[in-house]
Amino acid sequence: MERVKEKTYWPHMIVGFLMMAILLSYWTIRSASSMPVQESNTYMQKYQMVDININEILIKKDAFDKKYSIELTHKDRMVVTDNIHSNKIQKDQVVLKEGKNSFNFIIKDKSSSNIVSTLDIDSIQFLLTRPHTKVDDILVKDIKFIDSKIVINDINIKKKGRYTVQIRLDMRDGSIGYYQTPAYLK
Helix, strand or coil, X not given: CCCCXXXXXXXXXXXXXXXXXXXXHHHHHHHHXXXXXXXXCHHHCCHHHHHHHHXXXXXXXXXXXXXXXXXXXXXXXXXXXXXXXXXXXXXXXXXXXXXXXXXXXXXXXXXXXXXXXXXXXXXXXXXXXXXXXXXXEEXXXXXXXXXXXXXXXXXXXXXXXXXXXXXXXXXXXXXXXXXXXXXXXX
């Protein structure tokens, strides 16, 4: 009886699939590590602190929103047409200019429509940030209250593109106010 040797290719296929899996794993890790990861700065805090204290933050924010409102004044806005492919309604964006910018905010009491005085505000923080990155953040903590307005002067903006204007108010009654609006520099 003559023995016929048949070639089998399945061991080569297994080795080939293993090599392809190793190469794809290497490619995935290499491409994922080349993209920088940016932390979120929602509520002007690190995301870990927001995650831990979200219930307290939302309670303090609701207490502020019931009593007060924050408005950005003396800034032109760009009308944004809605994207027909998106269900999200976009706010009109604040128009920024290259170089020095200033921002004026007023805080109104909702019950009487009066402007809130400095005696009611414990601390103020302002943040100009770009979406999805913290590289170009401009954080201002030493903020002046002039003529019943919160005035932030000399914010130097050089890079064109999208920005987000944020302000955080810590009130003496324990409530915390947040204001956020999109901005754009052509």
